[in-house]
Amino acid sequence: MMKITVAKFGGSxxxxxxxxxxxCDIIHSDPCRQVIVVSAxxxxxxxDTKITxxxxxxxNTIDPQEKQAxxxxxxxxxxxxxxxxxxxxxxHLKGKFDETISRGEYYMAxxxxxxxxxxxxxxxxxxxxxxxxxxxxxxxxTTHAFNLLRQKMKSNxxxxxxxxxxxxxxxxxxxxxxxxxxxxxxxAIVASCLDADLYENWTDTNGIASADPRLVNNPSTVxxxxxxxxxxxxxxxxxxxxFDAVKPVKDKNIPIQxxxxxxxxxxxxxxxxxxxxxxxxxxxxxxGIAAKKDFSEIRISMDGMNEQVGFIQKILTIFQxxxxxxxxxxxxxxxxxxxxxxxxxxxxxEEIRSKIKEWEPTANVEIxxxxxxxxxxxxxxxxxxxxLARITSSLENAEINIETINQSARQTTITIGVKQxxxxxxxxxxYDCCIAE
Numbered sequence: 001m002m003k004i005t006v007a008k009f010g011g012s013x014x015x016x017x018x019x020x021x022x023x024c025d026i027i028h029s030d031p032c033r034q035v036i037v038v039s040a041x042x043x044x045x046x047x048d049t050k051i052t053x054x055x056x057x058x059x060n061t062i063d064p065q066e067k068q069a070x071x072x073x074x075x076x077x078x079x080x081x082x083x084x085x086x087x088x089x090x091x092h093l094k095g096k097f098d099e100t101i102s103r104g105e106y107y108m109a110x111x112x113x114x115x116x117x118x119x120x121x122x123x124x125x126x127x128x129x130x131x132x133x134x135x136x137x138x139x140x141x142t143t144h145a146f147n148l149l150r151q152k153m154k155s156n157x158x159x160x161x162x163x164x165x166x167x168x169x170x171x172x173x174x175x176x177x178x179x180x181x182x183x184x185x186x187x188a189i190v191a192s193c194l195d196a197d198l199y200e201n202w203t204d205t206n207g208i209a210s211a212d213p214r215l216v217n218n219p220s221t222v223x224x225x226x227x228x229x230x231x232x233x234x235x236x237x238x239x240x241x242x243f244d245a246v247k248p249v250k251d252k253n254i255p256i257q258x259x260x261x262x263x264x265x266x267x268x269x270x271x272x273x274x275x276x277x278x279x280x281x282x283x284x285x286x287x288g289i290a291a292k293k294d295f296s297e298i299r300i301s302m303d304g305m306n307e308q309v310g311f312i313q314k315i316l317t318i319f320q321x322x323x324x325x326x327x328x329x330x331x332x333x334x335x336x337x338x339x340x341x342x343x344x345x346x347x348x349x350e351e352i353r354s355k356i357k358e359w360e361p362t363a364n365v366e367i368x369x370x371x372x373x374x375x376x377x378x379x380x381x382x383x384x385x386x387x388l389a390r391i392t393s394s395l396e397n398a399e400i401n402i403e404t405i406n407q408s409a410r411q412t413t414i415t416i417g418v419k420q421x422x423x424x425x426x427x428x429x430x431y432d433c434c435i436a437e
Contacts, residue, residue: 002031002032002034002157003032003197003198004032004034004035004153004194004195004196004197004198005030005032005033005034005035005196005197005198005199005200006034006035006036006037006187006190006191006194006196006198006199006200007026007027007033007035007036007037007187007199007200007202008036008037008038008039008165008183008184008186008187008199008200008201008202009023009036009037009038009039009112009202009261010039010042010183010184010201010202010203010204011039011040011041011042011043011050011051011052012042012043012203012204012261013039013042013202013203013204013261014038014039014040014041014042014081014108014112015041015042015043015044015048016041016044016080016081017080017081017082017083019261020081020082020111020112020115021115022261022262022264023112023202023261024112024115024116025264026202026261026264027116028116029264032197032198033160033200034153034160034161035160035161035162035163035190035194035196036112036116036120036160036161036162036163037162037163037164037165037183037186037187037190038105038108038109038112038162038163038164038165038183039104039105039108039165039166039183040052040055040104040105040108040166041077041078041081041104041108050104051074051077051104051108052101052104054070054073054074055074055091055100055101055103055104056101057070058070058071058074058091058100059097059100059101067091071089071091074089074091074104075089078107078108078111081108081111082111082114082115085114086111087107087110087111087114089103089107091103096174096175098167098174098175098176098177099167099174099175101177102164102166102167102175102177104166105125105164105165105166105167105183106124106125106164106167108164109122109162109163109164110122110162112162113162116160116162119158119159119160120159120160120161120162121159121160121161121162122161122162123149123161123162123163124163124164125163125164125165125166125167125168125169125186126167126168126169126173126175127145127169128142128145128146128149128163128168128190129142129145129167129168129169129186129189130142130145130168130169130170130171131168131169131170131171131176132171133170133171135170135176137168137189138171142168142189142193143193146190146193146194149161149194150194153194163186163190164186165178165182165183165184165185165186165187166178166182166183166186167182167186168186179244184201184244184245185244185245185248187199187201187245188244188245188246188247188248188249189248191248191249191252191254192248192249192251192252192254193248195252195254196249196254197254198254198255198256198257199249199254199255199256199257200256200257200258200259201245201256201257201258201259202259202260202261203258203259203260203261204260204261204262205258205260206221206260206263206266206267206268207221207222207223207258207259207260207266207267207268207269208221208222208225208230208233208258208269208271208288209221209222209288210222210284210286210287210288210289210431210435211288211289211290211427211431211435212290212291212427215291215423215424215427215428216289216427216428216431217428219431219435220435220436221267221268221269222269222287222288223267223268223269223270224269224270224272224275225269225270225271225272225275225287225288226271226272226273226274226275226379227246227250227271227272227273228379228412229275229287229288229377229378229379229412230246230271231246232290232375232377232412232413233287233288233290233375233377234246234290235290235375246271250273253273255270255271255272255273256270256271257269257270257271258270258271275379284378284380284434284435285378285380285381285384285387285434286376286377286378286380286381286434286435287377287378287379287380288377288378288435289374289375289376289377289427289430289431289434289435290374290375290377291372291373291374291375291423291427292372292373292375293372293420293423294341294342294343294370294372294420295327295339295340295341295342295371295372295373295417296339296340296341296342296345296367296368296369296370296371297337297338297339297366297367297368297369297371297403297404297417298337298338298340298352298365298366298367299335299336299337299365299366299367299368300315300335300336300337300338300356300363300364300365300366301334301335301336301363301364301366302334302335302360302362302363302364303334303362304334305333305334305335305336306333306334311360312331312336314359314360315336315338315356318352318355318356319338319340319352322344322348322351322352323344324340324344324345324348325340325341325344326338326339326340327339327340327341327373328373328404328406328415328417329406330404330405330406337404339371339373339404339417342369342370345367349367353365353367368403370419370420370421371403371404371417371418371419371420372417372418372419372420372423372426373415373416373417374415374416374417374418374423374426374427374430375413375414375415376391376413376414376415376416376430376434377412377413378412379412381411381412381413381414382410382411382412383411387414388407388414390433390434391414391416391430391433391434393433394429394430394432394433394434395416395418395426395429395430397429397433398425398426398428398429400418400419400422400425400426400429401418401419402416402417402418403417403418403419404416404417405417
């Protein structure tokens with residue numbers, strides 16, 4: 001049987017007629033691309049509105065004239081994408097929220113199937129991806145549905161399929177959407193269930209950048225990446241790829257190729273289970289750096305803290321009670337810092353402070369806000385001397401104080417906290433020192 005490539009095209013790749021034709025040319029250029037997953041059309045320019053956002057606006061307005069105006073805009077977008085045979089758009093007033101906002105993917109899948117030709121068939125995601133009553137993927141029903149699709153593929157090798165991303169169906173047959181960027185997740189589920197040989201993710205960048213281009217000038221593209229490194233970069237704030245899309249293909253060891261629809265012959269980024277045998281491929285010992293804003297540090301200090309059995313457990317119990325997750329927890333002999341997302345502390349700071357003081361009256365509690373976390377990732381960092389020295393020296397030279405620092409047990413990530421106002425300067429300093437060279 002021919003190898004199977006599942007290719008997912010994002011909204012920027014399908015934003016208008018020209019972009020959609022580029023996507024179709026890419027699809028036709030490789031016969032292994034047998035299953036396509038699509039997002040809703042995205043922005044054509046910075047002032048434009050994504051189809052999904054238009055649909056959200058449509059559901060939120062109660063003015064009939066405004067609803068009709070929005071539907072006319074959506075219809076015009078799809079007519080521009082396929083002027084010869086435009087998809088007819090119909091939005092139901094009684095339709096539920098999830099169903100309505102998923103219609104961008106639904107109609108785009110029908111549109112591109114029509115453009116691709118008679119060998120291509122639209123398959124509704126609601127008939128393939130199933131949720132249980134709690135909103136989790138129903139693995140048994142979903143696997144069974146894809147087994148049936150695989151049988152169809154084997155029985156007719158000429159037939160190929162287009163599936164809308166972003167949604168599936170509940171036990172009562174109602175539509176349920178995945179989180180925003182959920183089409184990445186759909187693509188990964190499809191690739192996993194079909195045991196694809198490759199999962200392609202087509203977007204408007206040349207792959208995964210080694211740093212956020214909004215924070216670093218002209219960052220390089222990472223051409224080879226492990227699942228684990230991707231996990232750390234996306235946790236750290238990298239946004240090109242939806243990390244939930246990794247697990248389904250990671251479990252099957254299916255490689256992911258991130259490519260640019262506007263540069264289809266480019267190298268892109270290949271994400272594989274392990275890069276340990278290819279570490280010489282990279283010149284830099286850092287794979288990439290990512291950043292997240294709006295963190296707070298709760299700093300607790302007390303003489304003899306290290307001698308108190310169960311002290312940390314007491315502190316964590318307070319945060320657990322308030323439903324606050326801990327991002328990092330650097331410790332010393334007589335102090336401990338808990339790094340948390342600032343929004344989780346809203347309205348809870350004084351109660352947490354008073355509870356800590358109630359349990360340990362001699363404890364000193366300080367709250368430091370407006371922190372950003374920079375995550376430095378690289379498998380080549382493990383066991384390499386001087387890594388931390390170079391990073392800290394780059395910040396020293398830029399006159400940036402390190403508020404907090406933490407290295408993972410695997411020695412493949414280092415997380416540094418800096419004042420939020422200094423984030424861009426810090427990112428550029430680390431990049432120039434550790435990647436650009």
